[in-house]
Amino acid sequence: MVNGALxxxxxxxxxxxxxxxxxxxxxxxxxQELQREADRLGVEWNMLQLEQAAWASHGRIERLAxxxxxxxxxxxxxxxxxxx
Amino acid sequence: MLRDAQKDKPSILxxxxxxxxxxxxxxxxxxxxxRAFDLQVLDxxxxxxxxxxxxxxxxxxxxHRGVISDRNGEPLAISSPVDSVWADPxxxxxxxxxxxxxAKLLELDARVLARRxxxxxxKEFLYLKRHVTPELAARVMDLQLxxxxxxxxxxxxxxxxxxxxxxxxxxxxDDHGQEGVELAYDDxxxxxxxxxxxxxxxxxxxxxxxxxxxxxxxxxxxTLSIDRRLxxxxxxxxxxxxxxxxxxxxxxxxxxxxxxEVLAMVNQPAYNPNNRTEINPQSLRNRAVTDVYEPGSTVKxxxxxxxxxxxxYRPDSMIDTGPGFMTVGRFTIKDTRPLGRIDLTTLxxxxxxxxxxxxGLDLPPEAVWGLLARVGFGQATGAGFPGEAVGALPPKxxxxxxxxxxxxxxxxxxxxxxxxxxxxxxxxxxxxxxPISFLAVSEPPPGEQVLDPQIVRRVRAMMETVVSDGGxxxxxxxxxxxxxxxxxxxxxxxxxxxxxxxYVSFFAGMAPxxxxxxxxxxxxDEPHADSYYAGRVSxxxxxxxxxxxxxxxxxxxxxxxxxxxxxxxxGGLR
Numbered sequence: 316m317v318n319g320a321l322x323x324x325x326x327x328x329x330x331x332x333x334x335x336x337x338x339x340x341x342x343x344x345x346x347q348e349l350q351r352e353a354d355r356l357g358v359e360w361n362m363l364q365l366e367q368a369a370w371a372s373h374g375r376i377e378r379l380a381x382x383x384x385x386x387x388x389x390x391x392x393x394x395x396x397x398x399x
Numbered sequence: 400m401l402r403d404a405q406k407d408k409p410s411i412l413x414x415x416x417x418x419x420x421x422x423x424x425x426x427x428x429x430x431x432x433x434r435a436f437d438l439q440v441l442d443x444x445x446x447x448x449x450x451x452x453x454x455x456x457x458x459x460x461x462x463h464r465g466v467i468s469d470r471n472g473e474p475l476a477i478s479s480p481v482d483s484v485w486a487d488p489x490x491x492x493x494x495x496x497x498x499x500x501x502a503k504l505l506e507l508d509a510r511v512l513a514r515r516x517x518x519x520x521x522k523e524f525l526y527l528k529r530h531v532t533p534e535l536a537a538r539v540m541d542l543q544l545x546x547x548x549x550x551x552x553x554x555x556x557x558x559x560x561x562x563x564x565x566x567x568x569x570x571x572x573d574d575h576g577q578e579g580v581e582l583a584y585d586d587x588x589x590x591x592x593x594x595x596x597x598x599x600x601x602x603x604x605x606x607x608x609x610x611x612x613x614x615x616x617x618x619x620x621x622t623l624s625i626d627r628r629l630x631x632x633x634x635x636x637x638x639x640x641x642x643x644x645x646x647x648x649x650x651x652x653x654x655x656x657x658x659x660e661v662l663a664m665v666n667q668p669a670y671n672p673n674n675r676t677e678i679n680p681q682s683l684r685n686r687a688v689t690d691v692y693e694p695g696s697t698v699k700x701x702x703x704x705x706x707x708x709x710x711x712y713r714p715d716s717m718i719d720t721g722p723g724f725m726t727v728g729r730f731t732i733k734d735t736r737p738l739g740r741i742d743l744t745t746l747x748x749x750x751x752x753x754x755x756x757x758x759g760l761d762l763p764p765e766a767v768w769g770l771l772a773r774v775g776f777g778q779a780t781g782a783g784f785p786g787e788a789v790g791a792l793p794p795k796x797x798x799x800x801x802x803x804x805x806x807x808x809x810x811x812x813x814x815x816x817x818x819x820x821x822x823x824x825x826x827x828x829x830x831x832x833x834p835i836s837f838l839a840v841s842e843p844p845p846g847e848q849v850l851d852p853q854i855v856r857r858v859r860a861m862m863e864t865v866v867s868d869g870g871x872x873x874x875x876x877x878x879x880x881x882x883x884x885x886x887x888x889x890x891x892x893x894x895x896x897x898x899x900x901x902y903v904s905f906f907a908g909m910a911p912x913x914x915x916x917x918x919x920x921x922x923x924d925e926p927h928a929d930s931y932y933a934g935r936v937s938x939x940x941x942x943x944x945x946x947x948x949x950x951x952x953x954x955x956x957x958x959x960x961x962x963x964x965x966x967x968x969x970g971g972l973r
Contacts, residue, residue, distance in 0.1 A: 340609065347595075347608040354480060357463075358533065361479040361556070368474060368558030373631040391878055396956060 456599050457612065462590025463553045464574055465618035467567055467581070469627040470660075470839045475567050476581065478553040478574070478618075482536035483529040490546030492520040497544055504539055505531070529572060530554045555581075557672040559627060562634045565685035566625055566664050566837065568785075569672040578683060580837060582785045584621055591616035622839045624660035629653055632947045633663040637921070640940045641667040644926040650687035651922070651940065652820040653948060656827035656915040658843045659835050661782070662948070664688075664817070687816045688787045692922065694819050695809040695889035696750045697907045698771065700826060700858050702807045703743050705770040706758045707854045714857055715742050720753040728801040732756045732808075748864040750871050750886060752808045759807025765796040767807050773849040774822040774832060776814055781834025790814035809887065816905075820920040823907045826862075826883075827915035830855045859883045863912050866938075875938035877910055877946045879956035884908020884941065888932055891925070901925050906937035910945050911957040917948055 369375075380386040438446060467476035484505065491498075495513055502509035505528045512527070519525050529552065531539070536549050555570045557563070568579020576585035593615030598607040633651045641649045646667075653663040668682040684690065706712040723737030732752050738745065746754040759767050772778070777792030790813045797803050797811065805811040814822070817835065825832045830850030833843060862883035866875045871886045887905035904923045909915040921937040921944075949956075 343610055344608050346611075358480050361477050364474055364477055365479070365556050365558055372558075373562075373628065374635070396959070 454598050454600070455609065456597055456605075457594055458597055458605070460593035460595055460615045461551050461553060462592050462615035462617045464555065464570070464590055465588040465620045467588070467621045467623060469563075469623055469625045469630070470662075471626065472622070473558075473627045475557065475559050475563050475623065475625070475627070477556050477558065479556055480533070481530045481552055481554045482533060482549040483552050484527040484531060484536065484539050485548055485550055486516070486525050486527050486544075487523050487546035487548075488516045488519040488525050489521065489523060491516050491544060494545055497542070500542060501527070501539065501544060501547070504535065504542070559630070560673055561669045561671045562631050562665070563625060563627070564669050564672045565666050565687070566623070566630075566661070567672065569675065579685065579785065580621070580623065583783055583837075588618045588621060590618040624655070624658075624662065624836055624839045625664070626662050626951075628951050629663040629944075629948050630665065632951070633944050634665040634669070636940050636943045636947075637665050638667055638669075640923060640936070644923060644936055646923045646927070646936075647925040648686060649921070649923040650690075650816045651944065652687050652816050652920045653944065654820050654824050654835070654918045656824055656909060656918050658840050659781075659821075659824060659833040659846075660840060661817075661835060661837050662917070663944075685784070685786070686924075687922075688782070688784045689815070691788050691790045691813040691815050692903050692905075693810050693813050693889050693892065695887035695903075695905065696752075697819060697885050697887035697905050697920075698776075698807075698809040698812070698822075699747055699750065699755050700862055700885055701770050701774060701822070702755050702758055702767055703747060703861065704826075704850060704854055704858050705762060705766045706743065707857065708770070708851065709762050709766055711761065712743060712758070714744065714861070717742055718746065718751075718754040718757050720751055720757070723753065725753050725756065727756065727760070727804045728799070730801050730804075732804060744861040744864055747858075747861050747885065748867065748870045750865075755808040756804035759803045760800055764798065764803055767803070768793065768796040770850075771806070771812060771822075774825045775818060776812055776822060780817055780821045782817065782837055784817075784837060787817075788815050790818050809889070816920045816922045819905070819907055820918055823909060823920065824918045825850060826855055826859060827909040827918045859909075859912055859915075862908075866908075871932075872906060872934040872938035872941075874934055875906055875908060875941045875945075877942055877949065879958055880910045880945075880949055880954075881912035881958045882908055882910045882942075882945065883912040883915070884938075886932075886934055886938060904932070904936040906941045908941055908945070910949060911954060913957040916952070916954050917945065919945055919948075 461480075463478040463480070466474055466478070468474050495516065498513045498516065499509040502512045507528065515525065527547070539547065540549065553574055555574070557567060557569070559567070564579075566579055568581035568583075569577055570581050571577050574589070576582035576588065581588065594612040596609040596612060597605045598609060600606050633653060637649050637651045640646075649667045651663065651665050652661065654660065655662055664685070664687050666684070666686045668679070670678045670682045706716075707714070717740045719740050720734060720738045724731055724733040726732075734749075734751050734753050738749055738751055738754070741749070741751060741754055745751070771792055777790055779787060779789050792812050793802070797806055802811055821835050824835075828846065829852040830848055831846035832849045833846035836844070860883075862885055863881055864870050865872055865884055865886065866882045867873065872884065875882055875884055885907055887907070889903045889905065891901040891903055902925065904926050905920065907918075907920045909918045919941055921940045923937050923940070926936045
């Protein structure tokens with residue numbers, strides 16, 4: 316009787332091990348896929364950051380502001396300072 | 400009947416034959432069973448290992464390096480994944496006829512590549528090209544060449560390029576810091592690669608991930624004290640000035656007076672860290688921390704502090720500079736023109752060497768020397784920048800009169816521009832000395848009161864006269880703000896003494912003088928010979944950068960005609 320129960324328990328745990336092993340592999344593969352996706356998005360984000368940095372470089376902004384938008388730094392008489 | 404007759408006849412086959420057959424077959428079967436048992440049970444591990452060795456591999460998972468950003472979170476260095484193409488030459492050598500295709504994609508010389516593959520055909524690893532874009536890597540893999548694989552690596556990009564090159568530094572192709580902050584904080588920034596087990600096919604391609612052995616630890620991000628806007632402003636103005644003067648180089652250091660943070664640090668010549676193929680090693684140097692100069696007249700405010708500290712001088716004490724020159728031992732100390740009897744304010748305003756020397760000789764030997772030591776000359780600034788020089792202050796108070804006189808107007812001591820800025824920060828912070836930091840700090844680090852705040856405030860007021868019309872640097876004025884500073888035009892020491900035609904032009908100062916927020920040192924190395932005076936060389940750079948920085952940081956002007964709530968003032972850059 317006891318032996319039978321132990322046999323069943325062993326069989327059950329053996330199947331359990333197989334199942335868990337399978338699950339762990341499946342989940343690991345999935346996590347790797349998500350990792351790759353994260354990587355891909357990371358690459359894109361970095362590229363966008365670099366692109367943004369290039370477009371927003373101070374030299375370029377300044378040039379555009381001066382040349383295309385005809386902006387200039389206000390002269391001393393144009394500045395009004397408010398004091399509380 | 401025939402059949403019956405045969406049945407009755409005894410069998411002519413001997414009895415032993417079926418027995419032998421049975422035995423032989425049985426023996427074979429038993430042999431198979433034994434061998435199977437041997438392989439499946441006794442030698443199981445060996446075979447399993449052998450099988451796995453043929454397709455299970457441990458591969459590294461690269462970890463990216465931490466992002467370096469400025470104090471406002473703008474990126475200064477970003478790692479982006481790239482692929483490196485490598486080959487197993489022992490396999491690629493079987494497809495030599497297709498190497499030209501590969502070479503063309505990778506922009507390599509086909510014959511050189513083919514030769515390298517043949518030379519290393521007994522090896523198993525050869526980088527074909529490192530750090531290619533993911534798109535190019537995909538096209539290379541589309542060629543389906545035997546033995547060609549990709550390896551994921553990270554490449555560092557520097558969005559600010561030349562502007563922040565000296566501070567940020569750069570990494571080598573293996574992602575290790577080589578210069579600047581990249582080197583100083585390499586351990587912090589560097590990631591720990593992880594490892595995982597994968598199944599690979601016959602061609603070495605990963606077909607399945609099996610398990611994770613070690614998760615990768617990405618590097619940690621680092622926030623510098625640099626402000627990219629101020630950095631750019633400083634870079635632009637210093638570069639323009641160095642070009643206009645035909646100077647050999649220059650440095651500019653901008654510090655936050657309250658916290659000791661480095662807000663901007665630029666040098667000329669600079670380099671582009673994104674394209675390092677044509678870098679002149681000379682331009683790699685972060686002169687502001689690695690090169691030492693004699694600070695010359697810029698130490699005179701400290702001489703005056705020493706004079707007031709001693710109690711032997713008061714701000715209105717008069718010093719006789721005589722005919723404008725004096726001899727100490729073998730040396731003659733000269734002023735640019737005779738100034739007669741002058742007070743301490745005029746000493747600074749006109750930058751009198753003779754008056755400074757008189758103070759130096761009149762005070763005890765350790766007075767000026769001790770003061771310079773207290774404000775950080777000859778000691779590290781605490782910034783921990785790689786290759787930082789500590790300058791030189793004599794280890795003991797100078798004994799000879801000529802040395803004491805020289806020290807009081809800035810010769811016989813040497814410092815980096817950063818150290819000079821550090822010393823001026825003590826003047827700006829009412830006598831409190833704090834360590835310099837390249838990292839953003841949330842609150843001012845604890846400082847040490849090294850000078851009497853009342854004396855410091857008084858000397859700061861005297862230094863404001865330097866930018867007045869009668870001073871040496873009216874060009875350092877910033878409209879709307881009170882500026883305190885000091886010029887320094889220093890002869891360069893060369894082989895065999897001081898060089899006649901080589902000068903270094905300094906301007907060190909702070910603004911707004913009523914409650915200094917920013918401290919700046921501008922150094923121009925060997926400006927064009929006929930306009931080497933600091934008032935014309937480095938002071939205008941100071942004024943332009945300081946004006947822009949005060950405007951960008953929204954510092955309230957402290958020098959406006961008082962006329963109620965609405966006041967007009969210049970916030971201009973130029």
